[in-house]
Amino acid sequence: xxxxxxxxxxxxxxxxxxxxxxxxxxxxxxxxxxxxxxxxxxxxxxxxxxxxxxxxxxxxxxxxxxxxxxxxxxxxxxxxxxxxxxxxxxxxxxxxxxxxxxxxxxxxxxxxxxxxxxxxxxxxxxxxxxxxxxxxxxxxxxxxxxxxxxxxxxxxxxxxxxxxxxxxxxxxxxxxxxxxxxxxxxxxxxxxxxxxxxxxxxxxxxxx
Amino acid sequence: xxxxxxxxxxxxxxxxxxxxxxxxxxxxxxxxxxxxxxxxxxxxxxxxxxxxxxxxxxxxxxxxxxxxxxxxxxxxxxxxxxxxxxxxxxxxxxxxxxxxxxxxxxxxxxxxxxxxxxxxxxxxxxxxxxxxxxxxxxxxxxxxxxxxxxxxxxxxxxxxxxxxxxxxxxxxxxxxxxxxxxxxxxxxxxxxxxxxxxxxxxxxxxxx
DNA sequence: ACGTCAGTCTAACAAACGATAGGTTGACGG
DNA sequence: CCGTCAACCTATCGTTTGTTAGACTGACGT
Numbered sequence: 001x002x003x004x005x006x007x008x009x010x011x012x013x014x015x016x017x018x019x020x021x022x023x024x025x026x027x028x029x030x031x032x033x034x035x036x037x038x039x040x041x042x043x044x045x046x047x048x049x050x051x052x053x054x055x056x057x058x059x060x061x062x063x064x065x066x067x068x069x070x071x072x073x074x075x076x077x078x079x080x081x082x083x084x085x086x087x088x089x090x091x092x093x094x095x096x097x098x099x100x101x102x103x104x105x106x107x108x109x110x111x112x113x114x115x116x117x118x119x120x121x122x123x124x125x126x127x128x129x130x131x132x133x134x135x136x137x138x139x140x141x142x143x144x145x146x147x148x149x150x151x152x153x154x155x156x157x158x159x160x161x162x163x164x165x166x167x168x169x170x171x172x173x174x175x176x177x178x179x180x181x182x183x184x185x186x187x188x189x190x191x192x193x194x195x196x197x198x199x200x201x202x203x204x205x206x207x208x
Numbered sequence: 209x210x211x212x213x214x215x216x217x218x219x220x221x222x223x224x225x226x227x228x229x230x231x232x233x234x235x236x237x238x239x240x241x242x243x244x245x246x247x248x249x250x251x252x253x254x255x256x257x258x259x260x261x262x263x264x265x266x267x268x269x270x271x272x273x274x275x276x277x278x279x280x281x282x283x284x285x286x287x288x289x290x291x292x293x294x295x296x297x298x299x300x301x302x303x304x305x306x307x308x309x310x311x312x313x314x315x316x317x318x319x320x321x322x323x324x325x326x327x328x329x330x331x332x333x334x335x336x337x338x339x340x341x342x343x344x345x346x347x348x349x350x351x352x353x354x355x356x357x358x359x360x361x362x363x364x365x366x367x368x369x370x371x372x373x374x375x376x377x378x379x380x381x382x383x384x385x386x387x388x389x390x391x392x393x394x395x396x397x398x399x400x401x402x403x404x405x406x407x408x409x410x411x412x413x414x415x416x
Numbered sequence: 417a418c419g420t421c422a423g424t425c426t427a428a429c430a431a432a433c434g435a436t437a438g439g440t441t442g443a444c445g446g
Numbered sequence: 447c448c449g450t451c452a453a454c455c456t457a458t459c460g461t462t463t464g465t466t467a468g469a470c471t472g473a474c475g476t
Contacts, residue, residue: 020452038332041250045434057436058454066434096415122384124246153415155407162400169381170374176330177373192370198414199363199407206406207304207361228422253464265466266424274464418476425470433462440455446448 024062027052032073036175040070040124071130074121078137082144084109095151099167100194102148107171107190111178142168153202167197232270235260240281244383248278248332279338282329286345290352292317303359307375308402310356315379315398319386350376361410375405 030051034043045066046056063069088105089098123131145164154163170193178189238259242251253274254264271277296313297306331339353372362371378401386397 023453037330038334039247039249041247042332042334044432046432054453055455056434057456060435061453094416124250126246126250158404159400162397163404165381165385166378166401166404169379170377173373173377173381189370192367193374195414196366196371196374196405196408198416199409199412200404201407201415204407204412206403207409208302208406231423249463252462254462262423263425264464265426268465269423420474420476422473423471426468427466428468429464429466431463431465434460436457436459438456441453443452444450446450 020062023052027054027059027062027069028073028076031069032077035070035073035121039121040066040127045069067127067130070127071133074134075137078141081106081109082141085141085144089148095148095153096194096198099148099152100191102145103167103171103190103194104187107174107186107193110172110175111180111186111189154200155202155204155206158200163200167193228270231260235262235267235270235277236281236284239277240285243278243281243329247329248274248335253277275335275338278335279341282342283345286349289314289317290349293349293352297356303356303361304402304406307356307360308399310353311375311379311398311402312395315382315394318380318383319388319394319397362408363410363412363414366408371408375401 027048031043031048034048034051037043045059048069049056049059052059059069063072084105085102088101092098092101123134127134142164145168146160149160149164149167154160171190174186174189178186235256239251239256242256242259245251253267256277257264257267260267267277271280292313293310296309300306300309331342335342350372353376354368357368357372357375362368379398382394382397386394
């Protein structure tokens with residue numbers, strides 16, 4: 001059963017180990033998919049290990065516990081989305097154009113590839129110990145959107161905090177229903193959400 | 209250990225057994241809370257049984273399996289929300305007023321009491337067998353909202369299907385972040401969501 | 417008074433779970 | 447060539463999981 005055992009570093013960068021970091025990323029990726037699909041308790045360490053090409057015990061070399069692994073996955077995913085958003089709004093002018101660019105990047109990162117994100121998770125009590133850390137990760141991303149919403153000229157009866165929750169709620173809900181099809185891309189979804197919200201501007205009057 | 213054993217019917221309605229139906233409702237309620245809090249795999253049959261005042265084996269007298277129990281819970285919850293919405297819009301005039309009444313009822317049922325709802329669940333593969341039935345339940349409620357959105361006079365660039373997903377996404381996302389506090393009720397949340405969307409009307413022009 | 421039967425408990429099953437301890441491998445520096 | 451150590455495997459632990467079979471209990475109709 002010649003599983004690839006031992007270390008396989010070939011030309012190898014010296015000094016610090018990059019082989020371990022590589023594996024860590026693989027595990028993070030596979031665990032991300034499984035956590036997103038099955039939830040925290042639904043995904044088992046054995047499944048995650050198997051998906052990475054490892055055995056369950058080997059995971060504990062890289063992560064101290066299942067909780068710790070989840071935190072790492074969640075953190076990596078938020079950072080991923082956050083950086084994609086930051087990259088997307090770089091150099092874009094106009095408050096609404098910036099928000100739209102952010103929404104598109106946010107949506108694309110969430111919906112493309114392997115549904116690797118776990119943003120919409122309602123944390124189970126099993127994660128109560130690490131909950132603060134998870135919330136903090138999410139908060140950073142929330143602040144980023146706050147900074148995009150702040151310059152918008154919204155009507156006075158709009159609460160900017162609830163507005164942010166509204167935007168992210170509408171965007172994130174797509175992970176539930178979205179299936180990649182020919183006639184709608186993740187960007188289309190994001191554009192429509194922002195397209196709707198563009199009507200919420202200072203000059204306009206609400207329907208009665 | 210005098211657990212209440214046997215049956216306890218007192219004055220008892222004759223004919224069909226109403227004691228069993230009562231228990232069923234209890235189980236549905238407790239299971240609803242636990243499924244909502246911990247997810248499908250996170251909530252165990254033993255916990256559910258204990259919360260109802262039973263032992264795990266006794267659940268199988270009322271429900272054939274955990275899957276079946278989940279389907280029943282999900283179905284009951286959707287029906288609950290749906291009926292609350294139907295009751296709320298009864299006699300209300302005006303397309304937007306009707307949608308707002310619906311949103312309030314939807315939100316209140318979701319957020320009050322014991323967070324008993326499981327609308328936002330992304331079904332794990334463990335539920336693949338019963339997935340069609342779950343989706344069908346959700347679809348009925350979706351059609352109800354469709355009928356409320358249809359009479360709205362929306363700008364031509366708005367896709368009514370995406371608009372419904374937008375509304376429900378924004379509303380449902382509240383179950384993640386909402387905590388009952390003094391200065392905001394579930395109805396306030398719903399009103400704000402609809403308040404935002406009221407700006408999306410035919411006469412208005414979007415921000416650029 | 418008696419049999420029936422709904423409803424619950426008891427006790428147990430195999431399987432899967434997270435986690436651990438210790439052995440094995442092979443690339444590396446000296 | 448040898449010792450070191452990162453990276454992985456093996457085997458196993460105790461617990462919990464969903465589920466089942468069968469015994470029990472007490473209210474009911476007759």
